[in-house]
Amino acid sequence: MTPAARWSRIVLAAIPPVMLTLAIPFVNRDEPRLLGFPFLLAWMVLWVAVTPLFLFAADRIGRKQ
């Protein structure tokens, strides 16, 4: 695997964990509500839900190499 491919895999897989940890201070609020739910909860649910897409993309990069 080329270094570029290796790094893009790591970056892809690191995005959801960063959004669920380091980004928390910036999303720690109730407004705007999404479908009636407080923003912090909605943000976390959303990132958990899209994590498979990021890992799937990382996996595809691994396969192409």
Place this chain on the structure above:
Amino acid sequence: MALVIIAVIVVGTIAFALTSVRRLKMDPHEFIVGSRSFGALLLWILLAGEIYTSFTFLGAAGWAYGKGAAAFYILAYGTVAYCIGFFLLPPIWRIGKERGLLTLPDFFIDRYGSKTLGIAVAVLQFFLVIPYVTLQLTGLQILLTIAGYGRYDATIAVSIAFILMALFVFTAGLRGTAWASVVKDTLVLGAVLFAGIAIPARFFGSPAAMVGHVLQLHPHWMTLPPPGATNAAYTVPWFVTTILLSGVGFFMGPANAPAIYSARSGETLRRNMIFMPLYQLVLLFVFFAGFTALAVVPGLKGPAADQSFMLVMQRYYSAPALGLVAGAGCLAALLPASTLLLGAASVFSKNVLGDALNVATGDRERTWATRLLVLIVAFLALVLWIFFKTSLVDLLLFYYVGITQLAPGVIFALVWPRVGPWAVGAGLLAGECVGFYSLHNTIAPGGINAGFFALVVNVAICALVTIATKKKLAVV
């Protein structure tokens, strides 16, 4: 009536597990790692089965009830763990397959060439699993007490829970537990969706309306206190460091390495990591159940909050409905407890009794030693339950403070070949000491999780010793 339904569910699941394992010969290789033959589906069921435990079912709702937004950490840490596991698990599996490893201490012995380090890891895993088993035992006790409508006291309930746990481990091995998880996960999923959607809909019209109602009663319930807020323990720094601590330590328990090694290939594991986060979304409905209970049955204090939505079930729903939900909850305690007990006992009998003391080395003796050890761990968990009444989430956080200290040794073995047994051992010792010292105050200066602080000390000492000694590890 509710208790009868629970009995039917538990006995039916054990019968189902038995029919699926009857035809296999039970040697340690099959008993511990399922002969390394689990395909994607069975492995998914086994790994996912560890998500729906008493902790998810009652603990997450209890924290949503008692602490609010702090409970959301539970939604995130598994996902962080799967993103790490995506890279970590395939090489751990490959090394295990090539070198014939069965447990995590085996991995340490193989990578670092130190039996002492392996034995230390085995002893740590063995004792740290006790609070995790206590968690499941407490969950069972709560469910049985509520389903008995208060007719039987907690001591009777916990004794029955203890017997159920032992019965379950002795009748099914790893494969039996994996198949039984199919029944469990179906029932738990149904129960959680019911608790998270039907219950709030009955009282407030919809989950969103319920959340609005809770925010009117408790304005700051769905956000975290900012760093440095007075009288607030679970601030943003605590939240972030707790997610990291639990995410990094996720695969370090005595039951995890056997589960990883039961996979047919590294590819199977990687594919599992991709889809596993979807399973975590169910936690959202558990939070809803906890928030609804906060509005409907307010006033539960401390560990009593773990009863939250089961009390709503008991007061406002029929006995059969209560029995079905409580039965699902009992399986959510029994199956994970079974894998934990089996994992801890296997590790101790293989790495301490076998490798270190050279006793119980034959298949027959090993099987009996494992059974005896299962009873010992379950008994110690019972003792802990008697003396240490705390919430389900606190029991799990206690477990993670200790178990995550094993992670640097595993990760460095894969990415930094120069790290040797002395560096890992020194880091581990320092991490456990800081972690143990922090037990009376789980929040370190700056509001971070004390276990995370211990992990940082662990990694720093490990790196310092490595740089100072410049001794190369013989790479196998």
